[in-house]
Amino acid sequence: MGELIAILSGKGGTGKTSLCAGIAEALAQQGEKVLCIDCDVGLRNLDIALGISQIGGLSFLDVCSGGYGLDMATVHPVYPNISFLTAPVTCPVEDIDPAAFSKMLTAARSKFSYILLDAPAGIETGFRLAARFCDRVILVTGADPASIRDASRAADVLETMGKENIRMIINRVQPKLFEAMDVTVDDIMDQSGLPLLGLVPEDQKVILSAAFRQPLLGYGKKGAAAACKRIAKRIRGLYVPVKI
Ligand SMILES: Nc1ncnc2c1ncn2[C@@H]1O[C@H](COP(=O)(O)OP(=O)(O)OP(=O)(O)O)[C@@H](O)[C@H]1O
Ligand SMILES: [Mg+2]
Structure with a gap:
């Protein structure tokens, strides 16, 4: 059974989409079968972060509505282990039927080892849609006080939703800035x-x-790409020391 991971933040622009793509590429490189779902309805851009914006593709709504199967999801040309469903652009997120969304995710669990949900900013409907059915949450924060406060607030909301497996990624770390x-x-x-x-x-x-x-992992071997590889290993249950 595949594991469902929601990538959330609270504050916007913390790096959810970029890290969702980097972690998916790293998981795929490590042999896992991954489905990436862009849940940022109306403001999708996970296709850009995955380096596949030139390829049109199905939205998750196309699958939820029953017109298409998961086997029709876009297959990444560089990482064939990654399938991708984009977010619908015009349908309001409030109109997405959670039961249909859940049914699609249940089907995905039997086909993929990891399903990554890239959530929109905020703690409203899109956040809840991504969080509702997941097994674990990755909260992406910056080191600035506003991001940290919003991550903490998002964690409180998640706890009221009964989510217990919540871990944080601190993104855009600059040791000199930490020092200052x-x-x-x-x-x-x-x-x-x-x-x-x-x-x-x-x-x-x-x-x-x-x-x-371009996919991040094909573009760089150190820095953020290496960090995504370490994070992917930890997601897979391996011990990897924390470093920057
Ligand atoms: N580690 C990093 N180093 C440098 N730039 C980064 C890093 N992570 C993200 N960025 C940049 O920060 C910006 C926001 O990133 P991204 O779109 O992934 O955030 P997001 O949390 O998905 O935003 P939104 O809340 O709008 O969905 C992008 O321009 C991205 O390239
Ligand atoms: Mg995003």
């Missing part, structure tokens, strides 16, 4: 109340790979 801010990873864990899944450094390859429509 007089902040440590421990401080961020204390402030957010969340256990750590990984640290991802500030890395311009994240921006460049998207700009050149």
Whole structure:
């Protein structure tokens, strides 16, 4: 049975989409079969982060509505272990039927080892749709106080939804900035109340790979790409020391 992982944040722009793509590529490289679902209804961009924006493809609504099967999802040309469903653009997220969404996810569990849901910012309907059926949550935060507060608030909402398996990625880490801010990873864990899944450094390859429509892992071997590989191993239950 595949595992369903929601990638959430609270605050916008923390790196959910970029890391969803990087982690999916790393899981695929490590031999796992992955389905990526863009849940950012109306503002989708996971296709760009995966480097496949030139390929049109099905939205998850096409599958939920019963017109298409999961075998029709876009297959990544570089990572054939990754299938992808984009988000619908015009359908309001409130109109998505949770029962149909759940049915699609149940079917996906038997075909993929990991299903990654890239959620929109905020803690509203889209957040809840992505979180509702997942087995575990990855909360992506920056080191700034606003991101940390929003991650902590998102974790509170998730707890009211009965979610227990919640871990945090601190993204865009810059050791010199940490020093200047007089902040440590421990401080961020204390402030957010969340256990750590990984640290991802500030890395311009994240921006460049998207700009050149390339997968992050094909574009860089160190920095954020290496961090995504370590995180993918931890998701798979392997012990990998935390480093930056
Ligand atoms: N580790 C990183 N180093 C440098 N730039 C990064 C890093 N992670 C993300 N970015 C950049 O930050 C911006 C926001 O990233 P991204 O779109 O992944 O965030 P998001 O949380 O999905 O945003 P939204 O809440 O709008 O969905 C993008 O321009 C991306 O390239
Ligand atoms: Mg996003």
